[in-house]
Amino acid sequence: MFDLKHEIEQYTGKKIDIDKQIDQVQREAKAKGQKIDDRYIKQIKRDFYREDKRHKHRAVWIAQCAEVDIPYSTVEADMQFDMNYVMAKSAKGEGKDIDVPIPIMVGATISLCGLFLVFVPLPGCQTAGVWLINTGVGILGSEAIQKWDQYDRDQKVKK
Numbered sequence: 729m730f731d732l733k734h735e736i737e738q739y740t741g742k743k744i745d746i747d748k749q750i751d752q753v754q755r756e757a758k759a760k761g762q763k764i765d766d767r768y769i770k771q772i773k774r775d776f777y778r779e780d781k782r783h784k785h786r787a788v789w790i791a792q793c794a795e796v797d798i799p800y801s802t803v804e805a806d807m808q809f810d811m812n813y814v815m816a817k818s819a820k821g822e823g824k825d826i827d828v829p830i831p832i833m834v835g836a837t838i839s840l841c842g843l844f845l846v847f848v849p850l851p852g853c854q855t856a857g858v859w860l861i862n863t864g865v866g867i868l869g870s871e872a873i874q875k876w877d878q879y880d881r882d883q884k885v886k887k
Contacts, residue, residue: 732841746840749844768829785809786806835864
């Protein structure tokens with residue numbers, strides 16, 4: 729997804745703010761009757777922010793490796809980023825991350841890809857973008873239905 733975001737930013741010359749796009753996905757889902765828990769949205773933003781930082785870290789790592797003429801390894805770049813991230817997180821004393829259900833993560837990611845494609849000024853990309861947004865919101869809706877169903881089952885068991 730970040731490669732798609734990067735390509736679209738280069739093609740259109742516009743900067744895409746992932747936080748605003750996630751908020752847009754949440755509004756789209758809410759407009760279609762799907763409620764996404766705010767703690768999941770916050771965790772998705774944190775996860776995507778971390779992945780975006782990792783993506784930028786790789787670019788800096790490539791430049792530094794090219795500058796000093798040493799071989800480049802994505803595994804090594806990712807390991808260094810993860811090590812620094814974990815050390816910084818433990819130094820701040822932050823708690824554990826929230827586990828976001830897979831359908832919510834997949835639905836949000838697909839919707840974001842759709843929003844990215846809507847930026848491209850080509851009719852085919854815009855049509856595909858709208859379709860991806862609707863598909864992602866539909867996946868988010870199925871997660872909400874599953875939660876409601878589970879809640880109803882739990883209430884019946886209590887009685």
